Amino acid sequence: MATLNDSTDKATTLVQMEQMLSSLREEYRKVQNSLIECEQKYETLQASVDFDELPEKSFARRLVMNTRELFESKIFSDLTVTLDGHEVPCHRYVLAARSDCWNFSAMANTTALKFDNISYNIGYILLKWIYTDEVDHRLDEMMLIELMQVAKRFRLSQLIERCERLLIAYVDEKNCIELYKHAYELNAPRLMESAASKIYSFRNEMSRDRFDILSGVLLHELLESKFKYPLHEAILLQRKDAVDLCLADKGPKLCSRLNELMNVHGDCPLALALASGQEATCRTLIDHGADVDGKSKNGEALLLYFLKKQDYWACEFLLQHAARLDCVDPVGGGNLLHVVAACKAESATDKEILNTLIQRFLSGSVSSINSTDSHLNTPLHLSIIHDNVALFDGLMKIQQLDLEILNREGLPALWYALTKNNTEFQYASALISRGANFNAIRPRSGDTLLNLCVIDGLLEAAIYLIKKGASVDVPNAKGETALYLASSSGLDQLVQILLNSGANPNVQTKENRDTPLHVAIRRIYTHVIDSLLGEKAGSNGCRRVPLLFEIYNSDDDSALSLAVSLGFYSVADKLIDFGADVNAKMPDGRSLLFRLISNGTVEGALYLIKKGCCPTSVEPNSPAPLFLAIEHGVTSVVSALCQCGADLAAKNPNGDSPLWFALCTNHESIADILVEHGADVDCWSTGPNGCMQTMLHRAIDENDERIACYLIKNKCDVNAIRKEGPSGSGHSEAVEKQTPLHMAATWGLLDVVSALIAYGASINAQDSEGKTPLHLAVINQHLAITERLLQSHHIDLNMPDRAGLTPFAWAVQGKADQICVAILKRNPQVALQVDSAGYNVLHNAVKKQDFELFLFLLSVHVDVNVRTQDSERLSPLHIACRVGNDLIIRNLLCAGSRINDTTSSKQTALHIAAQNDKAFVCSILLENQIDATALDNEGNNALHVAVQYGSLECIQTLLTESNINPFLANSKGYGILHLLGLFGKENAASILISIMDIIPDYPIEMPDPDGNTLLLFAFMNENYLLCREAIRAGACVGVCNRHFVSIFNYPMSSPKFLFRILDQLDHEPKWAEGDSCSECKVKFGITTRKHHCRHCGRLLCTKCSEHFLPILKYDIPKPVRVCNVCYDVLTSGVSQS
Structure with missing residues (x-):
């Protein structure tokens, strides 16, 4: 197409x-x-x-x-x-x-x-x-x-x-x-x-x-x-x-023209004329000087050229005109004899001419008879190859003919004589009769002529050589003998002849180390196998070399192992019948059963077991056959081994039992067989650090849920605890007292946890730290496992560990919101559980200002009004006001926290904020309509507390942003100024200034029930700045309480503080009032007049104010009445006093 x-x-x-x-x-x-x-x-x-x-x-x-x-x-x-x-x-x-x-x-x-x-x-x-x-x-x-x-x-x-x-x-x-x-x-x-x-x-x-x-x-x-x-x-x-006309030119070009080659055809003129049979033209060319020994385009002599073309007329013409006979083929390297060997003739005329040419060529030099061409073939080689009887007969008549010359293939002429398709072997007989070596060896491969005949399937030629006496056990370079080659080719007749001729059947090849029996088995030549086993021994009574069965090739295969591996069980039966051992060890010391299982030859392994192979054989540095069968997943072999008595409690080099090994290799069907035949599902063995553990412990420890679930379903001990080893090893693991459920919850093995619960594992068991499986699931934040544990009716959510933490507390600490929701859904009361300090998780989150945890707790709807279980009875809002976190406060208020709840001392959140100087918190509370007038157990409102604790900003906030009563006295009769004088700190003066700025007409001399004023309390506490600011605000210096105590007679270690107070007076103070002298306590009457010290304003009698001095700092230039103390101050100064 x-x-x-x-x-x-x-x-x-x-x-x-x-x-x-x-x-x-x-x-x-x-x-x-x-x-x-x-x-x-x-x-x-x-x-x-x-x-x-x-x-x-x-x-x-x-x-x-x-x-x-x-x-x-x-x-x-x-x-x-x-x-x-x-x-x-x-x-x-x-x-x-x-x-x-x-x-x-x-x-x-x-x-x-x-x-x-x-x-x-x-x-x-x-x-x-x-x-x-x-x-x-x-x-x-x-x-x-x-x-x-x-x-x-x-x-x-x-x-x-x-x-x-x-x-x-x-x-x-x-x-x-x-x-x-x-x-x-x-x-x-x-x-x-x-x-x-x-x-x-x-x-x-x-x-x-x-x-x-x-x-x-x-x-x-x-x-x-x-x-x-x-x-x-x-x-x-x-x-x-x-x-x-072309030749008529007698010039110098004629000679070159006669012999020049043509570009297109590559022929000289004479060759062209000869090729077309122009005899007259050929003669004319020769007459004008054409060279009969000229060259063709390939450099060949014309005689050689036309001989290759089998143009015998041209060859005869050239010989008639004296062409040379010693020409050599530049391409093939041969001479005329090599070329004529391949020549054929059809017509009688051509045959006659060809025979004449052969005789002419043979009559030449004797050296040309044994010469070789480029392939190192002699004329003798080629005469046989091309079946040129005339040339062969002519050569055989020459005594100098060399019969043993090897060509490039390393083959003598006898080989080609043997390959001729006839049964008479005329060429071979002629050569052997002339002394040709029938045991000649091919150098390249080392094969004898007998080997080569077997390789090429020349059965008759091989038999011919054997009959001539050829050696039968000469191996070639690969170690292959004629018997091996005959066996590999399925020549059973030749195999018998070779064996009867004394051939050794146990000779091995060099590379594969195969014997004739190996190769016959591999190629399924049953007749050859029968011949080698001796079933077809000849009847001539020849003594044969005994056949050995325990010979191994390079793959460590004997004849039996090879037959079984290949599935040739009929052959294996014959081998066993003739003496092959099913328990024979391979060169590596392993059994044939081990080999078959390793190679996945299931039928072969079953065959050997059926034939009585030992199932408990010890394999050096290798697992037993049972383990090997498990490793390769051959269920039928495992079943057969179990039925034959394999040890189900045996351990492999890694210490694994057959059941564990089967489960590890994902062969559950095999595991079922092992359990069915009595394998131990617990199988205590050495675990971490030498402790003793069951397979369930090991499976969980290795996170293998599939194996663990399998063991649980097959009724292993679900509450087993690891034990110490025989020598006390593994103590740390043993004292942990963790059940499989603890371990599964820790590792997050949901399927295992479900299986354990379903098969009766103790759900509330505690380990050495008091933790239950639920604790561990929560700590490791395994939500699915937590939910599965919570589904159990027997779960105890209130069980604390040794740290006093319940599972819910651990969930909160871990900020596991979903777990918290799940626990609260199961039992909402767990959120109320408190620690040893009486704080629940929300209290602690607010106290630690853990805003993320705080938000998380709000998200799970924890009660925001629950009180601490201590003496203070604080709500989360109280704690938030104490730490001063505005975000938490606002979120609590948004979440429904009651703003006016009080502590055990009746303090509100505003009291606590004021106590802790959290002015911004006060503002937030006031914005949210907290009751600013609320009083605690001592009758203090938030302003009292703020003044008592020196919370300046809170005081300002309360006075400016709330409706609090600044004039209210507490249950002890103390107003805010009394408390300021009693508890005033470094900023007391600033507080007073702030109060007076906000309430300019605030009564600075308001007395408490005992008549004490701000100035008196400040003096008693030696608060100079507060005293100074009180005086500047208009406080009377000479006032006395109901016990006649004033700043002048209050016991002090030194009068310097009093003098310092008096010295700082810069204008005439307010005069004190009363009915007795503040110094000597004498009551005033008709005889005793009232006087005032013009410097301090005290109420004095005449005796106590007998000094007169001008007070220049008051712009009083004339002498006026002063008390004894002021006199000393004015005359001596503070430093002198």
Whole structure:
């Protein structure tokens, strides 16, 4: 189909090319016609040039135009031309102007002309051209050639040239030779050149008979002008006349021309002539000096060249002309004997010539008989290979013939004699009778001829050699003997013959270490196996070498292991029947059963077990067969081993039991078999740090839920606790007292937890730290496990661990919101559980200002009004106000915290904020409408507390933002100024200033129930700044309480503080009032008058104020009454006092 398509494509391409060529020719004709028209116009214009007239009106122009109009016109006609019976009116002056044939002298008296042997069409075209100078470019080539012949007759050179131009367009492959001949005859050099070029281009596509129309001279001229090797071309065209003309040149080129090779064909002239059988031409070439020992394109001598082509006539011709016999093939390296060995002859004549050639070649030098070609084959090799009996017989007659020469393949001639398809072995017998070595060895492979016969399946040849006495146990380079090769090829008849001839069946190959029995088993040659086992022993009584079964190849396979591995159980039965041991150990010490299980040969393993193989065999550094079967997942083998008594409590080198190993290797079906046959599902073994643990502990510890669930479902001990090892090891693990449920909850093994609960595991068991499984699930934030544990009706949510934390407390600490929700959903009361300090989780979160935890607790809707279980009974809002976290406070209020709840001492959140100087907290509370007038157990409102604890900003906030009563006295009768004097700190003066700024008319001398004022309390506490500010606010310095105590008689360690107070007075103070002297306590009456110290304002008697001094700092220049103390201050100063 592909060939048909290729042919179609080529035909299409050829048609397209022909169409294109036709178009080009048409274009060429148009161009030629346009050129002719241009030339005509040019000639007319040149003839009509007249500088005085326009060209159209010139005489010459008018003469040409008139002449055109006279064609076939009788006007002015003075001549009649007869064309093939037709008369055409003509004009003598026009014909005379065209050719000398019709000049005026010759035509003076002529009135009629007859054009003989000219057709009417050609004559008409001729006359039309004479008058109009026009030739139709559409004329075909034959008409143009005929027109050229007529033009040559009348010597019309311009017409000849015109036709020549037109004909050039018609030159192609088909007519180029004919046009070349016509061009030569018509003396048309341009047409001749064009035709010659076309001939050169298409020479190889032209048959030689097309050149027969050319004369020898014309052909010789063509070849000499266009071809590089004219002599070669002449011979190829079989034109002896042209050959003779080529050889006629006796110049120096003749010798080289005779022997030069041709570029295209690569042959010399003599070779071309010999190949085409041109005997006469060959003799002519030799006569002119052609070399009969010349070379072909491959560098071969001509005799060798034609012998290869089996052209016996050419070989005989060359020998007749003394060609040399010692030529050597440059390609194959052989001589004439090598080449003639492959020659055949069909006809009787050729056979006769060939035999003659063989005899001629054999009569040459003796050294050529044993010479070798490029493949190191001798003529003897080739005569056998090509079955050339004549040459073989001729060679065998020569005594110097070497029979043992090896060719490049390392093979002697005897090998090729053995390969001949016959039973008589004529060549082999002849060679052996001449002494050929039938035990010859091929160097490259080390094979004997017997081995090679077996390899190539030459059964008869192998038997022939054995009968001749060939050695049967010679191994080749691979260690393969003839018996091995025969076994590998299934030649059971030959195997028997070899065994009966003493061949050793136990010889192993070098690489694979296979014996003949190995290879026969591998290739399933049962007849060969029977022969090797001795079932087909010969009846000739020959003593055979015993067959050994315990021989192992490179894969450590014996004959039995190989048969079983390959599934050839019938063969294995025979081997066992003949003595093969099913419990035999491999070279590595392992059993065959181990090998089969390792290789996944299940049927083989079952076969061996059935045949009585030991299931408990000890394998060095390897697991027992049971473990191996488990590892490979062969259920049937495990079942068979269990039935045969395999040890189910055995341990592998890693200390694993069969059941654990089966589960680890994902073979649950095998595990079922093991459990069914009594395997222990607990199987205590050594665990971490030497402790003792069950398989369930191990599975959980290794996070293997699948194994753990399997063990649980098969009723293992679900509450087992790890134990110490025999020597006390693993103590730390043992004292943990963690059950499997604890471990599963810790590791997040949901399926295991579910299974344990379902199969009765103790859900509230506590480990050494008092933690239950729920504790551990919460601590590790395993939500799914927590939810599963909470589903149990027996779960105890209130059980604390040794740290006193319940599972809910751990959940809160871990911020496990979902777990908290789950626990609260199960039991909402767990949120109320408190620690040893009486704080629940919300209290602690607020106290620690753990905002994230706080928000989390709000998100799970913890009660925001629950109180601490201590003496203070604080709510979360109270604690938040104490720590001063505005975000927590606002969120608590938004979450529904009761703003007016009080502590055990009846303090509100505002009291606590004021106590802790949290002014911004006070503002928040006041914004949320807290009761600012609330009183605690001591009758203190928030302002009392703020003053007592020196919370300046809180005081300002309370006084400016609330409706609190600043004049209220507490249950002890203390107002805020009393408390300021009693508990005033460093900022007491600032507090007083702030109070007086906010309440300018605040009674600075308000007494408590004992008559104590702010100034008196401040003095008692030695608060100088507060005393100073109180005096500046208008406090009376000389006031006394109900116990007659004033700043003047209050016991002090030194009077300096009092003097300092008095010294700082800068204006006359307020006078004290009373009915007795503040110094001596004498009551005033008629005899005792009241006086006031003008410096301090105290109420004194005359005796106690007897000093008079001017007080310049009061702008009192005249002496006034002062007390004794003030006198000392004014006269001595503070430092002197």
